[in-house]
Amino acid sequence: MTICIITSYHDPKDMRLYWKQALSLEKEGYKIKLISMHSKKINRTEGNISWISIKKPKNRYLRFINTIRLLFLSLSLKVDAYQLSVSEVLWFSLFIRIFKPRARIIYDCHEPLELFIPNKPWIPLFFKPLVHRLVVIYEWFNTLFCNAVIVCGESRIQHFKRWHRKVRLVRNFPYKRTQQIKPWLEREKTILNLGGISAERGLLELVEISKIISKSKTGYRLHLHGLIIEDIPTIVRDCLKALKLYKATITNDWRTLDQLVLLLQNSRFGIFFRKTLDYAEHTTHTKLFEYAIYGAIPIVHNCKGMSMFIENGKTGFLVDYGSEMEQIQKILEISPDKLAEISARTAEEFNNKYIWEKELPKYLSVYNK
16 A cells, blocks of 8 residues: 655654654555655655655745645555645645545644634734634535544544544654653753744743843753744844843754754753643644653643643643743752652653554554555
């Protein structure tokens, strides 16, 4: 059986699509074709996995034209199943069903589309309700032609079941840890923030936290590791200046999380904020679990999407929106020995419960008819 995984957004060796999904399917004897739109044209094969990509233009109108090219490329391949791995290509389902009626179609929905799209900064406030409705219609119609939908949050199950879609809950958990945990007290006093650097992802709060840390005598420092978007808004630019002023360090780079193990192992805390709190309930924030399995104690916003995994004060810390600085200050004042116990407990609990190996059978069941 040959499976075509289609994306217009992800890198060729994306952590989820390649390292987890494609390699897992290959081990089961499937042949994989990864079709993508990328900054560079790629055409290569490794084992039973092959990549074919077309160049991604910066202009959004040309990008849509290239998405049509992706559709024709996908239809030209001799495959038995298609996995639509980003909502931008969900509309392919209708044409796949028309021209490949026997093909199996899977929609890999890893983001709440009706929250994600209407909240784009370039959509006017008065226009958001209409965009929300159009997005819901778009998803309802195009999933009519899918055999199954993969989601990574319980709330999304009900979202699709109300339309009588076949749904599988497959969380984007990390692989089981293979390296030894570094003793917490031997690590650098680093509070690590992984991911895209933007105001939406708690950048303003991180500035205030770095200010408090710089004035304290705890010896901690904040380190941000992730990509800064090309067109930097004024608010982000000002925040970056303030962070440097308060001795926070920033690495404008991004690598897959498996390449960041040393950074994770050497950090005492992992911090992750998201202003759109309801977003956290519908998806699986991989960074939270990467922090935890390597013993970097998670500090996250107190919302349903986080509290369902973290027991406050025992396997991490949940801080309330609007009072992050005061609560983090109290966390840093906790006895180092007690924090070391929390780190060890968190690492073992998450490494036993929340790993990709336990999600794998659910993912494979979508293709094993």
